[in-house]
Each structure stands twice: as structure tokens, then as C-alpha cells.
Amino acid sequence: MKFFLDFMHQKVPRDRGDMPVYYRRALRTGEVLQAVYFLVCFFLYPLINHRWEWIPALFIAVTGGCLWALKTQKTRTNLILYALMCGGWVFWNVQHFGWNSGVQHFLTLLIVLVFFNIYDRPLYKIIWLILILAFRILLFYFSQQVPALYRMNTEANTVYQTVNTVAFFVMLAGMCIIFSTSIQDTERQLRLKNQTLYKEAGTDPLTGLPNRRAMIEQIEKYCSQNPDQPFSVAIADIDYFKQVNDTYGHNCGDYTLVRLTELFAEHAMGRYTVCRWGGEEFCFFMPGLNLDEAGVLMQDLNYAAEKMELKYDDCEFSITITIGVEEYDFASPLEELLDSADEKLYMGKNSGRNKVIV
Numbered sequence: 001m002k003f004f005l006d007f008m009h010q011k012v013p014r015d016r017g018d019m020p021v022y023y024r025r026a027l028r029t030g031e032v033l034q035a036v037y038f039l040v041c042f043f044l045y046p047l048i049n050h051r052w053e054w055i056p057a058l059f060i061a062v063t064g065g066c067l068w069a070l071k072t073q074k075t076r077t078n079l080i081l082y083a084l085m086c087g088g089w090v091f092w093n094v095q096h097f098g099w100n101s102g103v104q105h106f107l108t109l110l111i112v113l114v115f116f117n118i119y120d121r122p123l124y125k126i127i128w129l130i131l132i133l134a135f136r137i138l139l140f141y142f143s144q145q146v147p148a149l150y151r152m153n154t155e156a157n158t159v160y161q162t163v164n165t166v167a168f169f170v171m172l173a174g175m176c177i178i179f180s181t182s183i184q185d186t187e188r189q190l191r192l193k194n195q196t197l198y199k200e201a202g203t204d205p206l207t208g209l210p211n212r213r214a215m216i217e218q219i220e221k222y223c224s225q226n227p228d229q230p231f232s233v234a235i236a237d238i239d240y241f242k243q244v245n246d247t248y249g250h251n252c253g254d255y256t257l258v259r260l261t262e263l264f265a266e267h268a269m270g271r272y273t274v275c276r277w278g279g280e281e282f283c284f285f286m287p288g289l290n291l292d293e294a295g296v297l298m299q300d301l302n303y304a305a306e307k308m309e310l311k312y313d314d315c316e317f318s319i320t321i322t323i324g325v326e327e328y329d330f331a332s333p334l335e336e337l338l339d340s341a342d343e344k345l346y347m348g349k350n351s352g353r354n355k356v357i358v
């Protein structure tokens with residue numbers, strides 16, 4: 001019941017005449033295959049019924065009109081035209097050749113088209129279903145009360161049933177392939193878009209590094225997957241970064257952050273992950289390293305940053321960084337671990353800068 005109620009309350013876009021490509025393709029495929037089927041029937045009737053029937057030629061013309069209207073009409077208008085064509089063909093066949101002609105299965109194609117129409121409200125789809133079902137039931141009772149105008153022998157009826165069955169399944173398969181392919185393409189594009197948005201949401205736009213949220217997620221994931229493994233974190237800050245901005249401009253400040261990011265990438269060699277923690281601060285995650293090992297690694301990075309040559313608009317300058325390092329104690333929350341590294345960072349700031357505090 002909940003599934004039915006959810007279906008009935010789903011929202012649909014307004015039909016503004018912009019028929020979806022997949023739906024236009026499905027209608028075109030169905031109508032082209034239907035025209036081919038009518039043509040086959042036109043030449044088949046003299047063989048199985050020993051007389052020419054011109055109705056298939058009329059339906060070929062009607063199908064041509066539907067294809068022409070497909071270029072200009074709205075979704076619902078095209079669906080109504082296709083329904084009239086399909087219903088008229090089924091009725092004519094039942095009237096002339098009886099229920100055993102097998103053409104009543106073509107009504108199923110209408111149901112497929114109705115329920116894949118994104119512009120029709122759920123209530124309209126249910127109404128369509130009831131109308132198609134009622135039409136099929138009335139046709140059955142009609143065939144029981146009114147004898148067919150022509151009686152085909154067993155061999156002719158078998159041939160005609162086979163042609164109708166093959167035609168129906170080919171049309172049904174063609175539409176289903178188009179609809180399923182469209183759904184798969186849409187889902188794939190949506191997944192790729194979501195992945196891109198998720199990556200962008202966790203990436204610093206200037207440096208391309210993960211941001212604070214992404215880093216915390218990474219550390220938490222490591223803790224859950226490796227509860228018995230040590231790791232260390234470090235918070236680094238560029239010394240006197242405000243002076244760089246004030247002296248050379250904010251564009252130079254951005255250049256400095258990007259160059260420092262490149263240094264981190266060259267120095268990391270898979271030993272740590274770094275993120276932009278905020279402003280001129282960076283956070284380092286060093287899985288598998290204890291405090292002493294992490295301290296040596298950060299001391300080496302501190303030295304590399306001091307020796308890095310920076311040049312912006314013919315102005316040469318250098319920077320230093322101060323780093324606070326802390327090891328996970330297998331008990332404290334991650335927030336306390338990061339706060340402890342941050343406290344050590346400010347201890348280094350207050351005691352002269354350009355140093356690593358472990």
C-alpha cells in the first residue's frame with residue numbers, strides 16, 4: 001500500500017512540449033516498426049486470406065502522419081495519436097479475423113509508453129490503464145458475440161499468429177531497450193555527478209588538497225578499519241603569512257600556498273596525507289607512525305620549507321612553518337588529538353616559530 005501511495009503522490013514536471021529524447025526515440029522506433037509490420041501484413045493477406053486488404057496501407061499512412069507529428073506535437077498528443085492508431089488496428093483485426101488473430105497484445109505497448117511518460121501524473125496513468133483494460137475486455141466480449149467476418153484456416157491462422165507475435169515482441173524489445181538504456185545512462189551520469197560533487201565538497205579549491213571535513217573522515221575511517229594501529233597527526237602554520245599578503249599582495253599569498261602544497265606532495269612519498277585545515281594552516285595524517293617517527297618526518301619537512309625558494313613578480317622571498325605533532329593514544333577522541341597538536345603548534349609559535357614541537 002505504501003508503494004502505491006508513494007507512486008500516486010510523486011511529482012511530475014510540466015509538459016512544455018520539450019519531449020525527452022529517449023521518449024521521442026521510443027515513439028519513433030515503435031511507429032517505424034509498426035509501419036514495417038503493416039507493410040508485411042499488406043503483402044501477407046493475399047497469401048493467407050486469398051484477397052487484398054487495403055486497410056494496412058491506410059494504417060501505414062496514419063503511421064507516417066504520427067511520425068510527422070512527432071516533430072512538432074507534445075508528448076501527450078503523440079501518445080493519443082499512437083493509442084488511436086494501435087486501438088483502431090486491434091479493433092479492425094478482431095472484427096475481421098477474430099480474437100485468435102493475436103493482435104490484442106499490441107495494447108501492451110500502450111501501457112509501456114504510458115508508464116514511461118514522465119509528464120503524465122500517476123492518476124492519468126491509472127486512468128490510461130483502466131481504459132486500455134476496459135477496451136481489451138470489451139473487445140473480447142465483442143469477439144464472443146459477433147462472428148469474425150473472415151475465417152482463416154488453421155495453417156493461415158498459425159502464420160498470422162506467428163507474424164503478430166514476432167512483431168509484438170520486436171516492438172516491445174525495441175522500446176524496452178531504449179527505456180532501460182536511458183535509465184542506465186541517467187543513473188550513471190547521476191552517480192558520476194554525485195561523485196564529482198562529493199569530491200568538490202571535500203576539496204580545497206585553491207590548493208586542490210582535501211579540506212578539513214575530508215581529512216576528519218579519512219582519519220575516522222582509518223581508526224575504524226585499523227583499531228590497533230598507531231598514527232600521528234600534525235598541524236602546521238606558515239609563519240608571518242600576513243606579512244606576505246601585506247607586502248606582496250593576496251595573489252602572492254595564494255601563490256605561496258600553492259607552492260607549499262607542491263612541496264608537501266613532493267615530500268610525502270606516500271608517508272602522510274595533508275589537507276588545508278583553514279587559512280594558512282595545514283593538517284597532516286601519518287598512519288602507522290609513532291610520535292618520534294612523525295617528529296623526524298615533520299622536522300625534515302620544516303627544513304625543506306625553509307630552503308624552498310619563492311619568486312613572485314620578480315620578488316624573491318622565503319617562508320618558514322611551525323608544526324605541532326601528536327600521537328594517537330588509543331583512548332582520546334579525535335577532536336582532543338587534533339586540539340593537542342594545535343596546542344603544540346601555538347607553543348612553537350610562542351617560543352620563536354620555525355620549529356617542530358612533539
